[in-house]
Amino acid sequence: MSMEGLQAAAAPAVGDWIAPRLRGDFGAVCRTVPRGYPAYARILHPVEPDAGDQAGPTTWAGVCARTGRTPHALMQWEAITTPAPPPRSGREVVLSREGRWDEVQVRRGILLPQALSPLLDVLAPFTGEQDCHHALWEGWGWLTGGSAFLTFSSAGGPQSPAPTRAATPDVLEQALNASRLSLPGREYLLFTGPLHAALGMGDQVTDDWFDPQSPNLLWPADRSWCLATEIDFDSTLIAGPVDLIDAVLAAPALEAWPVHEDDDLSAFADHLNT
Incomplete structure (x- = not known):
């Protein structure tokens, strides 16, 4: 209880x-x-993948690997889910209208x-x-x-x-x-x-x-x-x-x-x- x-x-x-x-x-x-x-x-x-992306990354560092961002002690979720220009990852990232990757959340x-x-x-x-x-x-x-x-x-x-x-x-x-x-x-x-x-x-x-x-x-x-x-x-x-x-x-x-x-x-x- x-x-x-x-x-x-x-x-x-x-x-x-x-x-x-x-x-x-x-x-x-x-x-x-x-x-x-x-x-x-x-x-x-913990990172919670969207229901349609169960194979997605389960760590903040994994999110960074998809978006081309840099994992570090003071990283912020809003920053690492916005792909870096130009993309540094070989995997496609589908973005929301706000320009963020929103298939994962915390x-x-x-x-x-x-x-x-x-x-x-x-x-x-x-x-x-x-x-x-x-x-x-x-x-x-x-x-x-x-x-x-x-x-x-x-x-x-x-x-x-x-x-x-x-x-x-x-x-x-x-x-x-x-x-x-x-x-x-x-x-x-x-x-x-x-x-x-x-x-x-x-x-x-x-x-x-x-x-x-x-x-x-x-x-x-x-x-x-x-x-x-x-x-x-x-x-x-x-x-x-x-x-x-x-x-x-x-x-x-x-x-x-x-x-x-x-x-x-x-x-x-x-x-x-x-």
């Missing part, structure tokens, strides 16, 4: 250490994840389970059994019942019974009624629980339909590392000790790059692919 293993945090004060360590303009690494850690990494959100504001799960496995040895704090942006529509679903039946066929929306978990009701963790420009619901409980965060639409949502912030009680997924970003940032970041960068299931706390990840910061 949704939110399993999590408890609403007793007070948002456990996150008070974050805001004083955020600096810079929107898009800066250290505006999203706190300054002062020895090392940082950027985890690119999700913003969520690290999907196929990447979140192996990332949590990497973090587990560095975290141990201590509790972690899981923060969720308060504006996701499903938190307050703002999402909806449609049902269809074949013409002339029997009408299927409408699915019943699952009850809101008690822990979510408690968090909605609790004080928020307040950071520049964002307010968060705050939960506490084991590291891998992050995989249970999301919308239990019906009893057998779960729509996941990764934490927007995640850190252990000892603050030895911190993970951040800004709602408008198509990548996730993690800060921590050098050996932890090296492990993230080496994980075969993740497409990750080393970054610095002062790097710029704003939409127009990809100077290699302009």
Whole structure:
């Protein structure tokens, strides 16, 4: 069930250490994840091929190979899906009216389970059994019942019974009624629980339909590392000790790059692919 293993945090004060360590303009690494850690990494959100292009590239680097762009730590999705002039790839790329290759996409504001799960496995040895704090942006529509679903039946066929929306978990009701963790420009619901409980965060639409949502912030009680997924970003940032970041960068299931706390990840910061 949704939110399993999590408890609403007793007070948002456990996150008070974050805001004083955020600096810079929107898009800066250290505006999203706190300054002062020895090392940082950027985890690119998984590429989702269009239904008609299942054999397409499944990494950002693969997209670059098709569009003639340059893969690097600060590359931006909008830039690498716009083919370089003149084309440097031998494979045809069909463009949208906007001049972009749109048969692949990435999700913003969520690290999907196929990447979140192996990332949590990497973090587990560095975290141990201590509790972690899981923060969720308060504006996701499903938190307050703002999402909806449609049902269809074949013409002339029997009408299927409408699915019943699952009850809101008690822990979510408690968090909605609790004080928020307040950071520049964002307010968060705050939960506490084991590291891998992050995989249970999301919308239990019906009893057998779960729509996941990764934490927007995640850190252990000892603050030895911190993970951040800004709602408008198509990548996730993690800060921590050098050996932890090296492990993230080496994980075969993740497409990750080393970054610095002062790097710029704003939409127009990809100077290699302009």
